[in-house]
Amino acid sequence: MDKKISISQLKEVAQEAYEQVKGNTGGKNADYIPYLANIDKNLFGISICLMNGQTINIGDTDYRFGIESVSKVHTAILILRQYGAQKVLDMIGADATGLPFNSIIAILLENDHPSTPLVNAGAISACSMVEPVGNSDKKWEAIVQNITDLCGSAPQLIDELYKSETATNFNNRSIAWLLKNYNRIYDNPDMALDLYTRQCSLGITAGQLAIAAGTIANSGVNPVTKKEVFEASLAPKITSMISTVGFYEHSGDWMYTAGIPAKSGVGGGVMSVLPGVFGAAAFAPPLDEAGNSVKSQLAIKYIMNKLGLGVFNGDRVTIVE
Numbered sequence: 001m002d003k004k005i006s007i008s009q010l011k012e013v014a015q016e017a018y019e020q021v022k023g024n025t026g027g028k029n030a031d032y033i034p035y036l037a038n039i040d041k042n043l044f045g046i047s048i049c050l051m052n053g054q055t056i057n058i059g060d061t062d063y064r065f066g067i068e069s070v071s072k073v074h075t076a077i078l079i080l081r082q083y084g085a086q087k088v089l090d091m092i093g094a095d096a097t098g099l100p101f102n103s104i105i106a107i108l109l110e111n112d113h114p115s116t117p118l119v120n121a122g123a124i125s126a127c128s129m130v131e132p133v134g135n136s137d138k139k140w141e142a143i144v145q146n147i148t149d150l151c152g153s154a155p156q157l158i159d160e161l162y163k164s165e166t167a168t169n170f171n172n173r174s175i176a177w178l179l180k181n182y183n184r185i186y187d188n189p190d191m192a193l194d195l196y197t198r199q200c201s202l203g204i205t206a207g208q209l210a211i212a213a214g215t216i217a218n219s220g221v222n223p224v225t226k227k228e229v230f231e232a233s234l235a236p237k238i239t240s241m242i243s244t245v246g247f248y249e250h251s252g253d254w255m256y257t258a259g260i261p262a263k264s265g266v267g268g269g270v271m272s273v274l275p276g277v278f279g280a281a282a283f284a285p286p287l288d289e290a291g292n293s294v295k296s297q298l299a300i301k302y303i304m305n306k307l308g309l310g311v312f313n314g315d316r317v318t319i320v321e
């Protein structure tokens with residue numbers, strides 16, 4: 001079915017979502033990374049990027065927060081660009097784990113496999129793959145440039161977060177070396193872990209994440225800068241990964257109730273992609289027990305359900321003036 005939604009309708013529903021969800025007190029800030037525990041829990045923003053580059057911003061959409069696991073999507077795109085879809089499948093995989101993001105058991109259950117670049121194991125493995133292998137500075141440059149192209153503007157390292165996370169990432173250190181044991185780390189394991197920790201510590205805004213999501217929705221062309229960031233054929237690969245594991249062990253419930261591939265980070269950010277229609281991001285620090293922002297989920301779900309949207313609905317959706 002053809003479905004038309006006007007920009008004013010979308011703005012109205014996004015505003016409604018903001019008002020409805022604003023007072024929600026559910027969830028709590030991540031506290032296993034000390035820096036995140038102290039972020040103002042009342043911050044909240046919703047941002048949408050349309051395919052013509054128009055954006056809708058409500059609330060705290062300019063506040064820079066820790067990108068955390070949302071960066072796994074960006075770096076997955078980078079290795080897809082550098083290696084192609086088949087090699088990423090062979091070297092990491094694209095399977096949902098059904099387990100928490102930092103699960104070590106998931107690595108063992110998947111027969112020594114990191115499963116997907118969107119959990120910690122696969123993300124550390126992805127950082128090890130980033131070219132040029134062996135050169136930490138150049139790898140970092142490639143990671144940051146790729147995020148900058150996807151967002152249309154640069155992220156900024158939150159040094160205090162990077163230090164806080166480096167001082168406490170013992171579980172991730174185990175993951176890096178366990179993967180090394182299984183030949184699933186393709187560079188120095190400590191370097192890969194450091195790059196992963198640093199990319200998680202990048203400060204980003206909801207506005208930037210909406211544009212990155214918009215770039216994926218727009219098949220690799222940034223809707224704002226018009227730059228082709230990645231090949232169109234990679235877009236469905238990345239959205240399939242996001243939909244199967246974007247909310248970890250809650251991914252199935254999320255797809256069933258909200259109908260949009262979305263990726264979370266423990267900094268409170270969520271980035272969601274409705275292919276061909278829009279990228280939507282939300283930010284609010286308090287998390288549920290799987291590490292997904294409570295208010296961000298409620299806001300995006302509200303917008304999707306109120307407008308009757310969903311990737312599985314079979315509608316051809318156009319946004320009109």
Ligand SMILES: NC(=O)CC[C@H](N)C(=O)O
Nearest residue numbers: 068069101200265266291
């Ligand atoms: N889910 C997340 O956002 C986790 C990211 C965090 N840097 C970690 O590795 O634990």
